[in-house]
Amino acid sequence: MDIHEYQAKERFALAGIPVPPGRVATTPDEAEAIAIEYGRAVMVKAQVHSGGRGKAGGVKYCTDSASAREHAAAILGMEIKGLVVEQVLVTPAEDIATEAYVGVLIDRKNQAATFMVSPDGGMDIEEVAASTPDRIRKLSVDPRYGLLPHQALWLANFLYDDPALIKQAGKVVSQLYEAFVDSGASMTEINPLITTPEGEIKAIDAKMSIDGNELFRRPDVAAMRDLSAEPESETKAREAGLSYVKLDGNVGCCVNGAGLAMATMDLVKYYGGEPANFLDIGGSSNPDKVVSALEIITSDPNVKVILFNIFGGITRCDDVANGIVEATRRIDIQPPIVIRLTGTNEELGVKILEEAGFSAYTSMDDVVEKAVELAKE
Amino acid sequence: MAIFIDKETRLVVQGITGRDGSFHTSQMMEYGTQVVAGVTPGKGGQTFTGPDGSSVPIFNAMDEAVAATGANTSVVYVPPAFASNAILEAADSGVALVVAITEGVPVLDMARAHAFARDKGVRILGPNCPGLISPGKSKVGILPAQIVKEGPVGVVSRSGTLTYEAVFQLTQVGLGQTTCVGIGGDPLIGTNFIDCLKAFEADPDTSAVVMIGEIGGTDEQEAAAFVRESMSKPVVGFIAGQTAPPGRQMGHAGAIISGSAGTAEEKMKAFADHGIAVAQRPADIVGLIQEALG
Numbered sequence: 001m002d003i004h005e006y007q008a009k010e011r012f013a014l015a016g017i018p019v020p021p022g023r024v025a026t027t028p029d030e031a032e033a034i035a036i037e038y039g040r041a042v043m044v045k046a047q048v049h050s051g052g053r054g055k056a057g058g059v060k061y062c063t064d065s066a067s068a069r070e071h072a073a074a075i076l077g078m079e080i081k082g083l084v085v086e087q088v089l090v091t092p093a094e095d096i097a098t099e100a101y102v103g104v105l106i107d108r109k110n111q112a113a114t115f116m117v118s119p120d121g122g123m124d125i126e127e128v129a130a131s132t133p134d135r136i137r138k139l140s141v142d143p144r145y146g147l148l149p150h151q152a153l154w155l156a157n158f159l160y161d162d163p164a165l166i167k168q169a170g171k172v173v174s175q176l177y178e179a180f181v182d183s184g185a186s187m188t189e190i191n192p193l194i195t196t197p198e199g200e201i202k203a204i205d206a207k208m209s210i211d212g213n214e215l216f217r218r219p220d221v222a223a224m225r226d227l228s229a230e231p232e233s234e235t236k237a238r239e240a241g242l243s244y245v246k247l248d249g250n251v252g253c254c255v256n257g258a259g260l261a262m263a264t265m266d267l268v269k270y271y272g273g274e275p276a277n278f279l280d281i282g283g284s285s286n287p288d289k290v291v292s293a294l295e296i297i298t299s300d301p302n303v304k305v306i307l308f309n310i311f312g313g314i315t316r317c318d319d320v321a322n323g324i325v326e327a328t329r330r331i332d333i334q335p336p337i338v339i340r341l342t343g344t345n346e347e348l349g350v351k352i353l354e355e356a357g358f359s360a361y362t363s364m365d366d367v368v369e370k371a372v373e374l375a376k377e
Numbered sequence: 378m379a380i381f382i383d384k385e386t387r388l389v390v391q392g393i394t395g396r397d398g399s400f401h402t403s404q405m406m407e408y409g410t411q412v413v414a415g416v417t418p419g420k421g422g423q424t425f426t427g428p429d430g431s432s433v434p435i436f437n438a439m440d441e442a443v444a445a446t447g448a449n450t451s452v453v454y455v456p457p458a459f460a461s462n463a464i465l466e467a468a469d470s471g472v473a474l475v476v477a478i479t480e481g482v483p484v485l486d487m488a489r490a491h492a493f494a495r496d497k498g499v500r501i502l503g504p505n506c507p508g509l510i511s512p513g514k515s516k517v518g519i520l521p522a523q524i525v526k527e528g529p530v531g532v533v534s535r536s537g538t539l540t541y542e543a544v545f546q547l548t549q550v551g552l553g554q555t556t557c558v559g560i561g562g563d564p565l566i567g568t569n570f571i572d573c574l575k576a577f578e579a580d581p582d583t584s585a586v587v588m589i590g591e592i593g594g595t596d597e598q599e600a601a602a603f604v605r606e607s608m609s610k611p612v613v614g615f616i617a618g619q620t621a622p623p624g625r626q627m628g629h630a631g632a633i634i635s636g637s638a639g640t641a642e643e644k645m646k647a648f649a650d651h652g653i654a655v656a657q658r659p660a661d662i663v664g665l666i667q668e669a670l671g
Contacts, residue, residue: 106484106593108631110648111491111565126636145488186484213457213483214632245630247620258562259536259591260626262617266641267658269620278621279592280628311545313521343541344521364542366659 184214249274528553
């Protein structure tokens with residue numbers, strides 16, 4: 001789960017990281033009022049779950065409150081990488097002497113939270129890593145000990161020469177690790193971490209993604225979810241316990257298992273079609289889940305055909321067949337439905353479907369080909 | 378032979394009294410797995426009745442279960458909030474293999490559990506995995522037994538149902554399996570592709586291996602390099618997620634393209650570059666294995 005910059009800064013502040021003050025506005029009036037309160041030049045920053053906000057024109061320097069109002073009006077409602085800006089952060093503009101990068105993420109290979117720091121802040125860290133890898137220092141945190149004080153200083157040493165700055169940065173590095181762990185994050189970064197001409201260190205931008213598996217024990221973090229930042233269908237799917245990702249095609253897919261769901265989408269493409277979604281109904285054959293899945297798929301106006309690909313393992317085919325039949329009785333479905341059902345209790349399942357007027361395929365390729373053909377009609 | 382589990386496997390089921398734990402315990406016993414104990418804190422002294430009427434003793438803690446029964450493997454069906462503690466307890470109890478089925482375990486909990494298990498020399502499979510089955514010998518986890526058959530093919534996969542798909546197709550044409558291993562869909566897993574490939578390479582009964590990967594991470598790329606350097610047996614590969622958009626989690630917590638890394642395309646290229654026959658779709662796996670086996 002991604003959170004906004006202003007929310008990540010709240011998490012930083014809880015850990016003691018110096019962040020500039022800031023408030024969120026949803027209208028130009030509010031932005032102006034906040035700027036008047038600060039009484040100095042401010043930044044107006046689009047709050048969307050996407051990188052590249054600056055390049056898209058979503059981050060503006062405003063000399064006074066009138067210009068804050070003007071820029072807020074332009075940014076609110078703007079679309080950045082398909083996401084509509086609903087809120088802006090208004091924050092005092094800082095004088096910048098230097099910019100550094102400090103980030104933590106879960107490294108799969110080392111199986112640990114891993115720091116990356118660079119004295120070249122303000123740039124995309126993937127680009128820095130590709131072009132000047134010697135400008136990055138990395139450290140994997142041993143989960144048995146946590147981040148040790150000398151390790152935090154070793155990272156800070158790479159950023160600055162001035163002992164006073166190194167001391168401050170070492171503290172920020174430790175605090176960032178604390179924020180990372182206490183938020184249940186999978187990734188967080190300060191980019192840039194600035195020094196001011198007065199020799200102060202501040203985090204003027206913040207990014208954080210939360211491990212979805214942590215949310216059950218962190219209600220304060222879970223409450224940061226911004227429902228306006230995701231399609232309504234994905235919210236509904238999550239509430240129904242389904243994994244769903246909306247795509248741009250017209251073949252609606254309903255599959256049990258994430259790997260098979262991806263392979264089904266790939267096969268739709270292989271046969272010349274385009275998948276409308278990723279949807280994993282999981283191991284359950286509960287008709288309520290099938291109903292929710294069908295409601296979500298049919299709420300997408302692009303969907304021309306609905307493709308079920310069910311491999312009954314522990315899940316029994318007859319249970320799934322009953323789920324499909326019951327679901328289609330409960331809700332009215334316009335697009336044609338094609339079903340592949342194989343595995344445990346397949347014969348029973350197919351019989352149930354046939355009695356309800358559906359035909360069932362046994363091969364994944366046959367059913368996908370048929371679905372693609374129907375989508376083209 | 379087989380890898381990781383066989384007729385000598387003596388299994389403890391952690392969470393044996395839960396809904397999933399009890400259902401799958403019956404399934405495993407029906408298949409012939411030696412389930413020697415169950416663990417549910419607070420229910421020690423009770424028994425679990427298997428499908429044939431045999432009774433399995435339940436203990437409060439793993440160390441008691443292992444001491445009393447000589448168990449060498451555990452399987453975890455414990456809910457996510459308690460799963461990492463169950464895994465730690467198992468790794469500390471003297472078993473050699475811990476199979477973690479639970480989906481939804483916090484990643485930072487697993488970072489600690491994996492480090493602990495490494496120190497103890499204990500193998501963890503998963504979490505968020507379907508477990509494994511050595512046809513005709515033993516099954517630990519949730520894989521459907523009726524689709525497998527004894528034979529010469531090793532199968533290793535990050536996915537559950539996609540594995541069933543591949544295994545079912547192999548079985549249908551008469552190609553059985555030594556062991557089918559689901560390594561799990563999480564970002565941090567205990568047993569990776571290379572661990573399984575090494576074991577299959579060393580297993581005299583395995584003649585060829587099917588490796589099923591998906592988007593996210595670089596485990597497949599590293600496995601591909603291992604195949605070229607260290608494997609004499611043919612490997613057939615498949616990658617799911619060619620149509621997955623970047624930055625979106627596709628069901629599995631670990632199935633996500635981060636930045637430009639972890640795409641299906643780069644994994645398929647790594648496979649092809651290192652001499653692994655790449656199946657374009659699941660239906661091509663069988664043909665490629667038949668070709669490899671001659």
